[in-house]
């Protein structure tokens with residue numbers, strides 16, 4: 342069972358960048374299932390969950406920007422107050438640092454996407470708490 | 484030719500060491516404390532400075548007598564040759580600028596009768612008139628003498644086979660090194676540049692051990708060897724390379740050393756001062772010994788022309804001490820470096836120059852601090868995640884932003900790594916240029932590609 346693979350793109354923080362990247366993906370016939378953008382001053386990193394990872398990476402590379410796969414953990418939580426807090430506390434108490442977190446609700450299922458340097462440990466901790474860690478296929482079929 | 488006794492001893496030493504050269508392993512230990520002219524190269528500082536004063540006084544007397552350019556400059560300052568009593572008085576002498584040499588083309592600043600002239604070299608700049616540089620017979624011999632010191636300093640002996648891959652002609656570089664190598668007693672192969680197939684054949688057939696080559700040709704030649712399936716370490720005898728004629732970075736030196744399996748020694752020279760051999764690295768490769776019995780080096784602030792203390796970075800100013808045909812006083816080299824005054828473990832007392840880090844023409848002043856773009860380049864190129872392009876943008880009142888292209892391989896998808904890298908670059912730059920710039924990481928291929936001489940600075944300041 343592998344972690345969920347995102348396509349991360351390094352972009353300048355200026356108008357038109359998102360449009361440029363998404364057009365490249367659309368032209369390559371890649372379907373974006375989920376996106377998050379983390380920006381820091383002059384630059385940002387766009388992270389996509391796509392149906393076809395390798396073609397997406399190739400298409401973007403051809404256009405020039407720096408791209409890289411990024412493994413993240415997708416964990417399903419109850420769609421109710423305190424769910425995020427419970428996950429954060431569990432990870433924190435086991436010494437797992439989370440670098441970035443984002444979440445969404447699809448078809449009444451709440452999913453947290455976690456970026457951490459220690460994916461195996463995070464997964465073990467969360468599964469021990471009875472939380473379900475989703476595979477790439479499960480994420481794409483939500 | 485007159486040879487001083489100690490000089491002969493120095494030379495004898497080389498012959499003895501060289502005589503066993505072929506049987507000795509190429510072990511750097513064996514080259515320690517080898518001298519061409521031990522007496523001069525290791526002479527005490529005060530004796531060396533006395534020698535400088537004596538030679539400077541003689542030089543000043545000669546130009547005051549026979550070079551109209553200096554006669555006029557001295558007159559403007561009310562300066563008499565006899566006023567020069569110590570090295571401190573050097574600062575009273577006029578500067579000689581690049582433009583002064585151009586303005587006197589084609590006659591040059593000649594101090595001897597025409598029949599004493601033995602050689603003409605010219606130096607062509609990118610703009611305007613060239614410079615005419617004249618040598619007497621003795622000047623040519625002196626230039627070779629200094630190169631001989633340099634060769635021996637890096638461990639060369641008469642057993643070496645020197646393949647000179649530089650352009651022979653009006654350019655001083657190839658000829659001066661040629662004569663110096665002959666003086667040491669090397670077998671000299673005047674190959675000239677280009678024709679890699681022929682170069683390789685010479686290296687294979689005559690087992691060349693030392694190359695003189697430009698950095699760009701060295702890198703090209705390395706790829707040529709690779710394409711021919713030649714492993715220079717196994718298949719060739721090359722051990723050292725003297726790289727010249729074009730500026731190159733420390734990174735390029737390492738690249739050449741690795742690709743060709745040679746030791747590369749940094750050197751400093753300019754055609755106005757005989758070409759190569761003004762300063763050269765010894766086996767310790769920590770700064771280049773400047774031959775202070777032939778040149779006086781000063782470091783000045785290029786803006787104010789005030790002298791700077793040892794260790795401070797500024798413009799190198801050189802005065803010739805032994806030149807007959809064309810002595811030059813306080814030549815503004817426009818090269819930026821600093822002097823290392825600490826003694827070198829090799830035992831030579833001649834002070835060292837640090838690597839040239841730029842041209843004074845390129846200097847920027849940001850918040851009162853003198854900054855050379857090459858300093859910034861050096862810092863950036865030492866960071867593995869950084870690509871090849873960068874841009875220095877000056878704007879606002881006095882703000883500096885360095886835009887840095889990330890290398891393709893420098894991105895792992897994590898924004899926090901980029902933030903960390905940006906901070907690291909800021910800190911490294913701050914340590915080098917003593918002011919805190921803004922750093923912006925940009926994706927590869929974002930910055931304009933610089934053509935030829937890189938245009939790396941955009942100054943939008945309204946000062």
Ligand SMILES: [Zn+2]
Nearest residue numbers: 765827829831
């Ligand atoms: Zn030394």
